Amino acid sequence: MTNFAIPNFILPDVLLLIFPFVVIGIRLFVTTQSKVPWRMANIGFIAIFFLLNFIPLASGNGKFFICNWKVDDFGVLMREVLMVSALLGMWLSKDYFEHGADKKPPMHQIAEFIGAIAFATFGGFTVVSACDLLTFFLGLEIATIPMYALAAWNKRDQYGSEAATKYILMGSVATAFELFGFSYLYGFSGSLHFNEIQAAVASGSSPLLWIAVLFLFCGIGFKLTLFPFYTWAPDVYEGAPTPVTAVLSVTSKATAIAFLVVLVYGPLSPIQDKMAPLIALLAGVTLFVGNLGALKQSRLRRFMAYSSIAQAGYIMVALLGPATTAKTAIIYYLFVYAVSNYLAFFVFGIIGHHREETFQSLRGLSKQNPSLAIALAISMFSLAGIPPLAGFFGKFHLFFSGASTGHYALVAFAVLNNVIALFYYLQLIKAAWVDEPDGHLTPLRLTKRQREVIILLSIAVILLGFVPFLSNNIFAGFMN
Amino acid sequence: MIDDITLGYLILLFPLITFVVNGLFLGNKCAKAAAIFAVICNGLAFAAAGTLAFHYFSSDFAPQKAILFDHTFIPFIGDLVARIGMLVDPLSVMMLVVVTFISFMVNIYSIGYMREDRAAGRFFALLSLFSFSMLGLVVATNLFQMFIFWELVGVSSYLLIGFWYHKPSAVSASKQAFILTRFADSFFLLGIVLVSYVVGNFDFSTLNSLSLIDFQKQFINLGLVTIPKSEALVLGSILIFTGGWGKSAMFPMHIWLPNAMEGPTPVSSIIHSATMVVAGVYLVARLFPFFAICDNALTLIMWVGAFTMVFAAVIACTQKDIKRILAYSTLSQLGYMMFALGACKIGQVVAVTGWTASTFHIFTHAFFKCSLFLIAGSLIHQVGTNDLDAMGGLGKKMKLTYACTLISILAISGIPPFSGFFSKDEIILAAFQGQHYVVFGLALFTSGLTTFYMFRLFFLAFHGAPRHEGVKAGHVHEDFAMTLPIAILAIPALASGFAAQPIFEKFFVPGQMNIPQLVRLDHAEWLPFVAVGIAVVALVIAWVLYASPWAKVGRALDETNRSGIYKVIYHKFYFDEMYYAVVRQFIFGGIARVARAFNDYVIEGLLAFTVWFVHKLGDLVRFAQAGYLPFYLGTLIVGVLLWRFFGQLPL
């Protein structure tokens, strides 16, 4: 007899589940100009983030709620990543409801917007705490469907709708692939529950299993923008509103990689070594293609799309390592990636509010607003993986995990690709630091919140690297 | 009374202090003070050297070597230690005296010569730097120290030749001098490295007491060939001699010396006649036992010396620039010294006459050649040009100078009892005793030539009618500061021969050697008369051509209506042109251009190609991103098949 009393360790999940309804509900009773939903959202997200930090990192299997809602260390840390992403995405989006950006009109219904973000985040929560295929699938869908809506949020923008169309069409196909994979997995193991699947996989393999693996990887490869399933990403990233792009590039990636981690180190762990070639290939090709694509971009969001494709490839490298190392590496990297990425997007956002979001409009930034240029440089160097910024340490974790099972060739290839990556990040820095502005520059206005967030993120990017508390704590979480 | 070690330090320190003080503090602001200071310090250095020499030769310790001090500079492996020390033996003491004395004289002279020059301070500083380096070279106890000061001498010569750096000719001459000697020095360094590797030691004492037998069994890998270490030593000795080859401007590396005359005349007199250029000879003399055991080395040295002797003398007969004439005569005299050293080898035995003679000639030559240069300098100072065209008739105006010139010229022509006679006579004798009769003949012939061109210079400059307005107008006078050293130098030019001969014959032997020596040798008494006879004949010819009542000076001086052979000689056999051709075409136009092309096109090209290729791949990716939805959907399907086949799944 299971008890339905809500244990405190799923309090955040429950809160996150009911809280979007609250926000949207309040909006029904207040005027459109009212700040109440916004404040509520802030309070709620921050509260949830802090609640998560109170959950002790349990070792091993973690704690269960009605036997298929698992809260383990990976889950908790992943939740924190997702919450950080959601919080930053919300802060980033605020200005886009006040005035438009990048020649797009301002957006509306901030409450619903935040609600959608919250739902997507909750989808992520579900994925990391799933113990059977059904919950797993539902989580993935909950995480994805709001994204479709978000991509099309700006109804007056034709690019938005086109992007959303592409996104949802391909997304549904990917879902179909996944589902197909799931079905074969189910057929192979005869059960939906991870433990039994794991047992079945351990007992022996069959073509069914491998078809399932293939389809699963292809399906998730879409959400993780692996080669060749990344094709939607540049268009959608460019078409969607900037804050949505940011959320897409972090939250949905985080969810997808969490999905893979849960699979690879859960049910499929017995055949991880057999999957290694596939993973290695996916990783190598993806980061190569992503880097190549970003070489000659001129629009910032599309550029970020390719860079995030490459980042996905780098993350995949970690999946080759043993569980603890890989999980630490991925979580740490996701933190770092989220911070650096959002820093970049905040800067782009400020540019975008006054000019087009292109390399052109970055020109003369260092003369006009040095601190902004510095923030941009910091985030770019961090994404390029230059020490002592956090990005380098993140990549180092990933490569360490990959190399720990002896995939030196892949690591060498990935590291070599860093040179290409550095090249295009330098292109962007050049635009901001070296190029002379052509003609008159529209003055840049920073709101107090933007300035604070940018400073905060810059400091985080600098410190998360060589100040080892984050990495060490995460690792300690997995070790004890 | 100061003990000898302190003296040794003092000799080196005085010039160094002068250099530092003049270079850093006095400088050009108070050139006067700088000059005075330099003169005093060099005088003191000379005094110290003289005292040291007196102590040494008067002591019964005399002919042996002594090491006053020897400080470790850099320790290499085992015995291979670079030291800075002071070696005292007859040779080095003699050189100490000569160098300090000459530099003392030249410093005095320079007071007058550089009076109008605003950079005189720098001049005196560099002059002292030179004498310091030269002294260091002279007293070197080992090859490494020798090389150190060898380079310093070279660089101070470079700086002094290019002293008037606004004159392009001076600048290029200095560059040429430095690079040519540097070229030779690179071989010298290689020789040092090779020999020190084989022997495991830098010290002269070790090198001079080697015997090749120990090394015939071991082999050394020189990259392309593997040879016994004994042959490696022979090779090393030749490489080391190459250093001297360049420094003493032996043919074909001689061309820098005449061009170096672009420098101020005092510089020419001290560096390019009296001291630095004999460094090469000194090197060979210092390492004589070593060269003696390396069998072919001495023969090479002899032929190089002999050829340079004749070659330079021939050219000197046609030149009109007095400094160049003197330069070529210096070359020819160096040739004498060089071949005298080489001529010591008779089959497998050695007769040390040549060694003594050569060192003796270094000694005497220093005085008269230095004074000749100083005289040339004062003539130029008065007349304002180097050209014999513009001179003539100076004899009446400059009585004292005239007399000193005559002394020096008689000395260089080897007319007894002047100093040159004794040393040159011994050299020719050495050639005769060595049974190198060809060289012997050349030497006699050259001594005739020497007399001829020196008197040609003498007559054209001092006799006949004045060909220069200044002289006609009688502006010419004798500057005291400049004439004093000339006068002083005339004394040793006259007397150093018979005065010093006993010392040389008593003390000057190259030291014990590992191969047999002939002690008793027949002293050809008839030889001096032959030599003097030839000299007198040459003198008469010169007189007939240039000073006799029926001489056509004007016709003698213009080279236009002359035979082709004369033109060739007049243009120094076109060696400068060849040099420039080689440097321009081969070094700059050849290797350097190819190297740069290789770098700029091959390496950079590969780089550019890589970048281009990566960008092309990028374009490929972007080309796929055409925004065409069905294509995107297609990639999903293709992806599945792709990973089905390349994912290495056990399907």
Add this chain to the structure above:
Amino acid sequence: MNTILFNSIWVLPLLTVLACVLIPATYAKAIRTIHVTSATIVLAIVCYLTYVVYALSGTPADPAAAPLALRFFTDIPWLSMFNANYIVGADGLNMLLLALTAFIVWAGVLVSLNIKGNQKIFFALIQLLATSVYGVYMSFDLVLFFVFYEMEALCMYLMIACYGSGKRDYGGKKLTLTLAFGSSMILATLFGLYFESGATSWNLIEISKTTLPMDFQMWAFPLMFMGFAVSSSLFPFHFWSPDGHSAAPTAVSMLAAGVMMKMGAYGCLRVAMFLMPDAAKIWLPYVVALLIFNVVLGPFIAIRHKDLKYITAYSSISHLGLIFLGLAAMTPIGLRGASLQMISHGFLTGLFFATIGMIYERTHTRDITEMGGIMRKMPFLGVGFVLAGFAGLGLPGFSGFIAESTIFIGAFQQDSTLTRIVTILAILSITTTAVYILQTANRMLHGPLPQKYESLTDGCFREKLVIVVLVACLLFIGVCPGWISELLDQSIAPIFEKISSAGLQ
């Protein structure tokens, strides 16, 4: 106490940067003062510590660091996931390199006091660069080492591209990307080192005690060696340095050529050769072949060039080739000579670029054919340049001669055919060095003075100070090399032990 001072060497520059973040960029004077003071303080500390190391030489060092004789040894846990610790220490070699760095940084700060553009950022970047270089020379943990090693890329591009001249973006990118390429090779092999050695930490000393499998060494060593060699512009990876240097502002050229290019050679010696001696013994005799370009052809290329900075860059290439000649000889003297050359060339090229920068500030051209006779207008700078030139062509009395002769003698001890050939060629190529240096000096300083340069002025006090100090360093090493070789020998001994004992099993 000394240990704290030692660790403060790389912390102080960072603190300076932080201090300046709070000052608005308009107070340029205050910022300049702060940076000059901090650079001077660091210089003082480093000199004092160098003296301490010299004084302590012979006394037993920290046992934790055996076999290396390290002073001020510090070992603090850092990143627990892969046991990377904060490990720093100093023996003679890296202490001297630190001293070199401190001098060059100090000089660089002084030289660039009146640089155009946002000075606040520029000086912050210089201090960051200094931090990275200090860190590289201090750290004995591979991760820490690499972190510092890679940091340079961050500063270099911005400094060159924003404050440089000529093709600054191109030069900066070329430099940064080539260096990044090199360090990517290093990083790839670092992982291999860690996992193959089975060590439980990235501690260099600990890894050096393990024996790495031969097949791993065989591919890892060349990768890592070349990776390091890239930043020392070993052929064929030299192409970045001429463009990079010529585009960079004076101070950056000084730092890049003076100290950054030594980091590569230092890494080759300290990491690659020390950790993988067996492969080193097999590979290095062939690596020597590459030096034919650096040492023999480098000077010839310099002869063909007209731009002062290009000439100096190629001279650096040839001089760094000599460092590798010393390393590849794998004899105690060769290694000592290589280390000597690192230090001597640091001062030498620092002086070169400093004077070139000062002259460029006045003439606004670096083309030697356009100049001439400026010795008369600026004797001090001219003499500085000539002295640098003499040091460069290995004139006795300057440090260059000591280093080069040591390298030649040391390299000649190595009996492998290729090394012999290259050594002989290298010795003979001292002439070409003389050719391009004299040609440059003559074209630029001597001869008649063009009309347009009548109004040139000589160096001001701080410029003279920089020149005097650097020349003094060159002379000091050149005149009394005994103590420095003693220091170096102590720190090289264990490395040579490792190499000589290698290949026996």
Add this chain to the structure above:
Amino acid sequence: MNLLNCLILAFLLFGIGVWGLMRRRHLIGMLISIELMLNAANINFISFAYFTAHDATAGALFSIFVIAVTACEMAIALAIIVTMYRRHKSLDVDQLRDLHD
């Protein structure tokens, strides 16, 4: 009527969906072919549940959930397509080429 036939059926259905997806230029048509693919998966679930699996309910349950999820996905898709239509006045995918490199 055995498992293999059902799987083949499902696979064919999936293939038809893919084929339609490739061939169709009309957005609605493409949505329908996607529906086919999803239902192919459903058939898999059901057939596995029926023939092999030891907890048969799970498969059925799963397919029901899938239907529900697909429904709301389609809802959103249609909503987006409507906004699309407002802009382009057509439902032809070939029109969707504003966003590209």
